[in-house]
Amino acid sequence: MSVAVENFVKTIYQLDVLHHEDTKPGNIAKKLNITNAAATDMARKLSTKDLLIYEKYKPLKLTALGEKMALNVIRKHRLWESLLFNLFDMSLHDIHREAELLEHQTSDLLANRISAYLGHPKFDPHGDPIPNEDGVITTTDTSVVMSKAIEGSTYVISRLVSDNKEFFDFCLENGLINGAEIEINKQFSTSNMTQITVAKNTLLLNQDFTDIIYLNEFN
Amino acid sequence: MSVAVENFVKTIYQLDVLHHEDTKPGNIAKKLNITNAAATDMARKLSTKDLLIYEKYKPLKLTALGEKMALNVIRKHRLWESLLFNLFDMSLHDIHREAELLEHQTSDLLANRISAYLGHPKFDPHGDPIPNEDGVITTTDTSVVMSKAIEGSTYVISRLVSDNKEFFDFCLENGLINGAEIEINKQFSTSNMTQITVAKNTLLLNQDFTDIIYLNEFN
DNA sequence: TAAAATATTTAAGTATGCTTAAATTTTAAA
DNA sequence: TTTAAAATTTAAGCATACTTAAATATTTTA
Numbered sequence: 502m503s504v505a506v507e508n509f510v511k512t513i514y515q516l517d518v519l520h521h522e523d524t525k526p527g528n529i530a531k532k533l534n535i536t537n538a539a540a541t542d543m544a545r546k547l548s549t550k551d552l553l554i555y556e557k558y559k560p561l562k563l564t565a566l567g568e569k570m571a572l573n574v575i576r577k578h579r580l581w582e583s584l585l586f587n588l589f590d591m592s593l594h595d596i597h598r599e600a601e602l603l604e605h606q607t608s609d610l611l612a613n614r615i616s617a618y619l620g621h622p623k624f625d626p627h628g629d630p631i632p633n634e635d636g637v638i639t640t641t642d643t644s645v646v647m648s649k650a651i652e653g654s655t656y657v658i659s660r661l662v663s664d665n666k667e668f669f670d671f672c673l674e675n676g677l678i679n680g681a682e683i684e685i686n687k688q689f690s691t692s693n694m695t696q697i698t699v700a701k702n703t704l705l706l707n708q709d710f711t712d713i714i715y716l717n718e719f720n
Numbered sequence: 721m722s723v724a725v726e727n728f729v730k731t732i733y734q735l736d737v738l739h740h741e742d743t744k745p746g747n748i749a750k751k752l753n754i755t756n757a758a759a760t761d762m763a764r765k766l767s768t769k770d771l772l773i774y775e776k777y778k779p780l781k782l783t784a785l786g787e788k789m790a791l792n793v794i795r796k797h798r799l800w801e802s803l804l805f806n807l808f809d810m811s812l813h814d815i816h817r818e819a820e821l822l823e824h825q826t827s828d829l830l831a832n833r834i835s836a837y838l839g840h841p842k843f844d845p846h847g848d849p850i851p852n853e854d855g856v857i858t859t860t861d862t863s864v865v866m867s868k869a870i871e872g873s874t875y876v877i878s879r880l881v882s883d884n885k886e887f888f889d890f891c892l893e894n895g896l897i898n899g900a901e902i903e904i905n906k907q908f909s910t911s912n913m914t915q916i917t918v919a920k921n922t923l924l925l926n927q928d929f930t931d932i933i934y935l936n937e938f939n
Numbered sequence: 940t941a942a943a944a945t946a947t948t949t950a951a952g953t954a955t956g957c958t959t960a961a962a963t964t965t966t967a968a969a
Numbered sequence: 970t971t972t973a974a975a976a977t978t979t980a981a982g983c984a985t986a987c988t989t990a991a992a993t994a995t996t997t998t999a
Contacts, residue, residue, distance in 0.1 A: 505956060527976055539957050541978055546955090558964065558977065589833040602825035611818050614808040724986060746946055758987055760948055765985090777947065777994065 504605045507574045508533060509543050510552055513561050514571035524560040572636035578604040579625035580615045586626040593626060594666040628660030628679050647695055648711035650685045656716035657682055663713050676700040682719060723824045726793045727752060728762050729771055732780050733790035743779040791855035797823040798844035799834045805845040812845060847879040866914055867930035869904045875935035876901055882932050895919040901938060
């Protein structure tokens, strides 16, 4: 299947399962930087290939086949991120950009070899779980998004979900990396901001950030 | 530039510089599994982009720009082959097939990281030289393919380019190993066969073999 | 060197994956 | 609840990278 198709089903999966956002064509279009018309067009085409269910004006819903394709692409993406992070001195943002291209040009065989070389990792460098060969995510995710974390509790950063370079630069500068220990000082519910302590520094983060930083309870 | 364009200029370079074969559209078409018409079409298009010089019914000639693009793609191909060979237990044939896809989705940055990780290798697993960052091949490869070797001359085997077990078994049995001294007795140009002497034995090899055995002059 | 074979080119057409513009439907607001 | 705004869909069109078929040029061979 083509790169356009793979990216289309991947985006539906990400919006639907991962972000619980609307999967109507316009939303897909925004993510893929194409027009709404193009997204509608593609949706109708893919429904004939049994990759998704399309009803006019309704959100797009992946079929089992479509979800399998999405998870296969996501698996390859996360394996590439893991490998590049392991081998090379590159920023998470750069690694993400490379993986975004490589994921579509990778045989199942190569994906398996990458996985084996890395010792079949369960998570990529962002903390996102890597689907197995059958497209199944076997890990149970107990993480909470920072914007919903409990005041006064201590957590460990488990995932940084973004493809924005400035975000990663900011995180790196301020010690917001996977595994870092942080304390939620205060949730300002009216302004949607969160005050945290990380590495003895106090930071005030707005929701753009606290919605994409995931935490696990500190034990 | 698109995958189709990259493969087009790469093929011209390979036919012209590496194999000294004809670069008329039909030959390119055969390598790329497209029709002659498509190749002619592409040739005219790429000439307007200053990647090659196209004159009707004449062989295609890469411009400096086109050659640079070709060498950049070849660099990435050979770096990928080197990395995959280094990391994974995969046949040279499989590695080649993966590299054929990955070469078009690799930033210059990533190519440089791969090169650095491997200690800036000068040759890939096939023995082919890897162009440097500027597209320059700094090693001087003086080897000739056996099918084009000169009758009556004596050579030394420098490379056996295959991933076929039976080929290697045959070579081993008959003393065709790296460094072995051989004499080219006769090139049968009509039947595309070559008669050689190696370790006092006479062998008659067909082009399947003589196209993948490389020789250096014996001094 | 003329005819036959082969290659190249031109022309017309197709699938993919987009675009813009206009029509339609849904959603949100007054 | 009617209207305005926003989103979706339809329609027409475009670029890329091919295809087939026919015309033309080149090469080979007899």
